[in-house]
Amino acid sequence: MSDESQQPIRLLLSDMDGTLLLPDHSLSQRTIDAVRSLREAGVSFSLATGRPPRAMLQTIEALGVDLPTAAFNGGTVVHPDGSLLVAHYLPxxxxxxxxxxxxxxxxxxxxxxxxxxxxxxxxxxxxxxxxxxxxxxxxxxxxxxxxxxxxxxxxxxxxxxxxxxxxxxxxxxxxxxxxxxxxxxxxxxxxxxxMQANKGQALATLAEFLGVPLEQTAAMGDGGNDPAMFHVAGLSIAMGQAQDEVKRQADVVTGANTEDGAAQAIERYILPR
Structure with missing residues (x-):
């Protein structure tokens, strides 16, 4: 974690369930618009989730994600064409x-x-x-x-x-x-x-792939598997409904996923920078 006011953000890595997605697994229009605004501002955007790659496709398409995405908590990093950038299997x-x-x-x-x-x-x-x-x-x-x-x-x-x-x-x-x-x-x-399958390692892999310094990255999530990327990112954002243990490890806390907290965070903490 670091002082969230210092660096511009060039890459945002976001969790899906409980973060971008509503409880019914849908995306709000405000969230879709916020991610589009990121791309228009030149900020790279990708996903890191515990889901398998196959279960990310609908969200990838809806948000227009054109970068590698991290599945299985970062165990697998997949190019948009389905080819593997990284794969780590459980011993x-x-x-x-x-x-x-x-x-x-x-x-x-x-x-x-x-x-x-x-x-x-x-x-x-x-x-x-x-x-x-x-x-x-x-x-x-x-x-x-x-x-x-x-x-x-x-x-x-x-x-x-x-x-x-x-x-x-x-x-x-x-x-x-x-x-x-x-x-x-x-x-x-x-x-x-x-061991290598964690969202922090996934963020580091994506940042290196894109040539973005880690201090110019942001991570957003709500679960116990998200602080791993909080500790690597230049700016870490916890969702409002996250458990206190998760919130304590983030730089800032946004609204709940039911309140468009992800869009709030993009609008408040990333786009102005």
């Missing part, structure tokens, strides 16, 4: 430890993302419809995750028991320290990705 040993811990939890739905697919053992879980609505495509039912261990992008523990996810986060961090990133992208989702 098999860390994946096995994660799956073993989650398997003992009856309140947890375990999802694996690999090779472009969303894999589940049970497609009747209570949070599957929510995820399918957000992603825009259904899961693939498999008997075992072992055939996919070499190319796992992300493992998710999904549960309405948010306190259990907090406890699992602490337990898993101790088991996979130095091998994997563990963070709650949303209150009901605990994400596990490769």
């Amino acid at each position: 098999a040993a860390a994946a096995l430890m994660t799956l073993a811990l989650f398997a003992d939890q009856p309140e947890i739905e375990v999802w694996v993302f690999s090779c472009g697919d969303w894999l589940v053992k049970d497609a009747t879980g209570p949070l599957v419809p929510r995820e399918q609505h957000g992603l825009g495509y259904p899961p693939v039912v498999v008997e075992s995750y072992e055939p996919y261990l070499a190319r796992i992008d992300k493992i998710v523990a999904a549960s309405n028991n948010t306190q259990l996810l907090v406890e699992l986060e602490a337990r898993l961090l101790a088991k996979v320290e130095g091998q994997a990133q563990v963070s709650r992208s949303q209150p009901v989702y605990l994400d596990v990705t490769a």
Whole structure:
């Protein structure tokens, strides 16, 4: 984090769910207009999300994003034509430890993302419809995750028991320290990705690709996976509905996503510079 008044911003990297998107996963016209104003002002704009690349396409098209975007919390950075700029997979040993811990939890739905697919053992879980609505495509039912261990992008523990996810986060961090990133992208989702798969690394990769100094970048988000890019960016912006722990790690706090907080931040903190 840095003094938000010092540098002009040449690149904004934004989270999607809970930041740009409304609770129904749509974009407001004000947000669309704000992103268009960024491009007209010569400010580069891209996306960083826990979603897979396939689930970003509608938002990319609606906002006219023409730069590489970061999926799986930064584990995969994808060019607009679908080719990979960067790909980091979860080590098999860390994946096995994660799956073993989650398997003992009856309140947890375990999802694996690999090779472009969303894999589940049970497609009747209570949070599957929510995820399918957000992603825009259904899961693939498999008997075992072992055939996919070499190319796992992300493992998710999904549960309405948010306190259990907090406890699992602490337990898993101790088991996979130095091998994997563990963070709650949303209150009901605990994400596990490769160590290099974090939004801070994604921001650094994009800034280098574009030739933009990090002090002239901004990052905006609301979840537990967003402070990683807050700590790298020249200006960090937390959404108004974010948890206090996330807000404390940002330079400024904007309105909630239900109040067009992303557009407010662009208009107030980025365009004037």
